[in-house]
Amino acid sequence: MGEVIENYRAMAERQKSYKQRTLESNLKILCASKIPFDYRKGNRVVLVRWRGVSADFYPTTNKWKINDERQTVKNGDASDFLTWLVQYALLLERQQ
Numbered sequence: 001m002g003e004v005i006e007n008y009r010a011m012a013e014r015q016k017s018y019k020q021r022t023l024e025s026n027l028k029i030l031c032a033s034k035i036p037f038d039y040r041k042g043n044r045v046v047l048v049r050w051r052g053v054s055a056d057f058y059p060t061t062n063k064w065k066i067n068d069e070r071q072t073v074k075n076g077d078a079s080d081f082l083t084w085l086v087q088y089a090l091l092l093e094r095q096q
Contacts (some may be wrong), residue, residue: 004012019060022077026059029078035085057081 023044030037030046037057038047046057054067057078064081066072066088074084 022062026057026062026078029082030057030059033078033082035082048085050085052092053085053089055081055085092093 024032027046029090035048035050037050039045040047044058046059048055048057055064056067058062059078062077062080063073063075064084066074075080
């Protein structure tokens with residue numbers, strides 16, 4: 001039984017360090033983008049309200065939620081999120 005517990009703890013530690021590296025990498029990309037955003041829940045949620053687009057990015061899991069009537073969830077790192085954000089903002093501007 002001790003081996004199972006040790007394996008579980010090792011796995012949990014690897015997951016924790018992976019999420020920390022992902023968080024740091026994504027926040028570095030977001031900070032370099034110059035798009036205004038706000039942190040919530042201790043940097044675990046990044047709120048972006050920009051050019052009519054409202055989205056929440058989760059930097060530890062590489063997911064983002066579009067705050068519209070469907071609450072769509074998409075996957076990708078911060079660079080994927082920023083690419084989507086710019087394209088979606090341009091689409092919204094063209095529709096108006």
